[in-house]
Amino acid sequence: MNTEIFGIVAMFIVTVGLAIPLGKYIAKVYAGEKTFLDPVFNPLERLFFRASGIDAKAEMNWKQHLYALLIINVIWFFLCFFILMNQGWLPFNPDGNPSMSPDLAFNTTISFLVNCNLQHYSGESGLTYLSQVAGIMFLQFVTAGTGMAACAMVFNAMKDRQSEKLGNFYDYFIKSCTRILFPISFIAAIILVFSGTPMNWEGKQTITTLQGDTVQVSRGPAAAMVAIKQAGTNGGGYFGANSAHPLENPTYLTNAVENILIILIPIGMVFALGYYLKRKKLAWMILGVMTIGFLMLLIPAVMQEMKGNSAITKMGIDQQMGSMEGKEVRFGSAASAYWGITTTVTSNGSVNAMHDSFTPLTGGLAMLGMMVNSLYGGVGVGFLNFYIFIILAVFISGLMVGRTPELLGKKVEAREVKIAAIIAILHPLLILAGTALAAYFTAHNTDMGYWYNGKASGWLNNPGHHGFSEMLYEYTSSAANNGSGFEGLGDNNPFWNITTGIVMLLSRYLPIIGPLAIAGLLAKKKYIPESAGTLKTDTSTFGIMVFAVIFIIAALSFFPALALGPFAEYFSMN
Amino acid sequence: MKFSGIFSAFRLTIICLVFFSVLYPLAITGIAQFAPAKGKGETVEVNGKIVGFQKIGQSFTDSIYFLGRPSAVNYNAAGSGGSNKGPSNPDYLKEVQARIDAFLVRHPYLQKKDIPADLVTASGSGLDPDISAEAALVQVKRIAQVRKIPEEKVKQLVEKNIQKPLWGMFGTEKVNVLELNIELNSIR
Incomplete structure (x- = not known):
């Protein structure tokens, strides 16, 4: 049992230990300084830009950044949608899997385009090798790079100067993909392939087992994809069971590697901010707030899972290993709970245990992680979400002490605060409205017609409070661009495919547009050097302020919904 | 532009x-x-015939074998997945109770509290190749009786097959069921 605790403590220590040098490296990459990978990537990137006719040195203002970002995303949408709709007859389909239905292809394309990776299909039967590699894996690289590029622009805008020129989107984007995501994925893929994750192009293998049963075993080009799926906070698994699958995550070591990758870049980005702006104290303040929030979710979750399911305890079973439903023996309950929380505080969403079968509080804490969505958060976008909370905290603190609110020498005024408020309210609105709609249909057991084959309550896999949690989790995961799920929910039908598709779309682009706009507006303003009257943002007092804002806005707006789902289930069992 | x-x-x-x-x-x-295995997934052979993938669990229902964990996909590795049953779901709890009863029928020498939780709960992938060390040890007596071999010998075999936590420090202890059963077949 203690070895399970050591395991998760070691994982966290190694993650932070790696994130510090990584942060330094990321800062250098975005600042255009020399790094040890220059000899490889300088010529490569020149090739990229020459072939596409892009001048990566032309500086852009925030609107040009946004325009470039959105245009290229639209192109990716059509590319991926085309592949998924036609994968049945396109090459690299040894298992003869069919093309997707339009609503499923819509959902899947959006899901990967917005770095959410919600999956309403199972990889073994729902995708071909072409879709996995040229559709899904492609988007896992470039959408992670998109989020990081947006974040890099905000870093640039936070510098101590007045300027409209905030670097070049394509430059940040390509460098994020080639210099940060690619090397990390490459190393991880090699570790995986040597640990037993397949990387082949042949179809299923049929074997006769020791007992004489005939079974088929799915394989394919998994290792390359699993690496970027973890590193880019994507989370969309190669196999249906995601990283619980013994080929996708074969050993405790690969589990540690994959789990470290989940939060490595999100933490690295915070350090990168500190090095980039030369404000290390600010980075530590942000990391401190994030880590305290993270531990408040993690510790109870690990305790709950290791304690086991109280209903099974009542049957007289001694659950020394903890709650094992939906978990793998090679990981154990502690590492499964650790993964469950790390994957939901970041927008990763890969799983190594089935979240639907977590004990009630752990499921609730995982949801809370997604509801806050900025305790580390997704690559790049996690910081953007946190940035919104910083703006709000600056504004509220400014009001409390009766001064004009300022962030790093820039006056925060009505326009910025309005944008921040809209973005902050959007997240609860999408989650709660979606859940309310689905719960309404379920409660009335509506006949759904085109939208769902049968009565609405048929989509639930569990009754009572847990059924409500399934619906709440699905919209929370969509709105947090997380992608994990209470997978018992029958979600491959027009109702869930289309509604979650819309939620994912809105909750990806608006929370990028908002911070980009705020940062761009602030960067244009006159820089006021710090004086004795300046509100210091790199102090623990301000940290507490940010934490309070997060708690009030994110946590409390969801409390009633959480009380109806996971909390009610918990109390009904104990 | x-x-x-x-x-x-x-x-x-x-x-x-x-x-x-x-x-x-x-x-x-x-x-x-x-x-x-050149990235194609490591297979296990017995007498030159492939009997399985080392890391993919398989169904063992026959009493002459160590039993693995319950599986929501019946160990068919063309797909994968867990039961996704919530912890308080009454149907699910009935299913667990039925598994406990069935296990006690097969192992009349055991009491409820001796049954390790992993043997009555389904894994996340449905393809879990492992069981806990305790889960293997509680089955030793039955295997010895059915196969008519000394209990001590079976116990030694299990102990030999227990995989320690990573570097002795991190994670869980486990036993690969397929490998254990293959070795069991070679005992006379």
């Missing part, structure tokens, strides 16, 4: 596709040629 912007973005997409979806997977496939 607007129109050329779209065209540039399109060309950039193509070159990214070539790099990340063609060159990168090909490089990993190339490296996989040096990995165990």
Whole structure:
């Protein structure tokens, strides 16, 4: 049992230990300084830009950044949608899997385009090798790079100067993909392939087992994809069971590697901010707030899972290993709970245990992680979400002490605060409205017609409070661009495919547009050097302020919904 | 500028596709040629015949074998997945109770509290190749009785097959059920 605790403590220590040098490296990459990978990537990137006719040195203002970002995303949408709709007859389909239905292809394309990776299909039967590699894996690289590029622009805008020129989107984007995501994925893929994750192009293998049963075993080009799926906070698994699958995550070591990758870049980005702006104290303040929030979710979750399911305890079973439903023996309950929380505080969403079968509080804490969505958060976008909370905290603190609110020498005024408020309210609105709609249909057991084959309550896999949690989790995961799920929910039908598709779309682009706009507006303003009257943002007092804002806005707006789902289930069992 | 912007973005997409979806997977496939089983998944052979994948669990229902964990996909590795049953679901709890009863019928020498939780709960992938060390040890007596071999010998076999936590420090202890059963078959 203690070895399970050591395991998760070691994982966290190694993650932070790696994130510090990584942060330094990321800062250098975005600042255009020399790094040890220059000899490889300088010529490569020149090739990229020459072939596409892009001048990566032309500086852009925030609107040009946004325009470039959105245009290229639209192109990716059509590319991926085309592949998924036609994968049945396109090459690299040894298992003869069919093309997707339009609503499923819509959902899947959006899901990967917005770095959410919600999956309403199972990889073994729902995708071909072409879709996995040229559709899904492609988007896992470039959408992670998109989020990081947006974040890099905000870093640039936070510098101590007045300027409209905030670097070049394509430059940040390509460098994020080639210099940060690619090397990390490459190393991880090699570790995986040597640990037993397949990387082949042949179809299923049929074997006769020791007992004489005939079974088929799915394989394919998994290792390359699993690496970027973890590193880019994507989370969309190669196999249906995601990283619980013994080929996708074969050993405790690969589990540690994959789990470290989940939060490595999100933490690295915070350090990168500190090095980039030369404000290390600010980075530590942000990391401190994030880590305290993270531990408040993690510790109870690990305790709950290791304690086991109280209903099974009542049957007289001694659950020394903890709650094992939906978990793998090679990981154990502690590492499964650790993964469950790390994957939901970041927008990763890969799983190594089935979240639907977590004990009630752990499921609730995982949801809370997604509801806050900025305790580390997704690559790049996690910081953007946190940035919104910083703006709000600056504004509220400014009001409390009766001064004009300022962030790093820039006056925060009505326009910025309005944008921040809209973005902050959007997240609860999408989650709660979606859940309310689905719960309404379920409660009335509506006949759904085109939208769902049968009565609405048929989509639930569990009754009572847990059924409500399934619906709440699905919209929370969509709105947090997380992608994990209470997978018992029958979600491959027009109702869930289309509604979650819309939620994912809105909750990806608006929370990028908002911070980009705020940062761009602030960067244009006159820089006021710090004086004795300046509100210091790199102090623990301000940290507490940010934490309070997060708690009030994110946590409390969801409390009633959480009380109806996971909390009610918990109390009904104990 | 607007129109050329779209065209540039399109060309950039193509070159990214070539790099990340063609060159990168090909490089990993190339490296996989040096990995165990050349990246095709390690198989286990008995007398030259493939009987399974080392890391994919299989169904054992016969009493002469160590039993693995319950599986929501019946160990068919063409798919994968867990039961996704919530912890308080009454149907699920009935199912667990039925598993407990069935296990006690097979192992009349055991009491409820001796049954390790992993033997009555379904795994996340449905393909879990392992059981806990305790889960193997509680089955020793039955195996010895059914196969008519000394209990001590079976116990030694299990102990030999227990895989310690990673570097002795991190994670869980486990036993690979397929490997254990193959070795069990070779005991006379």
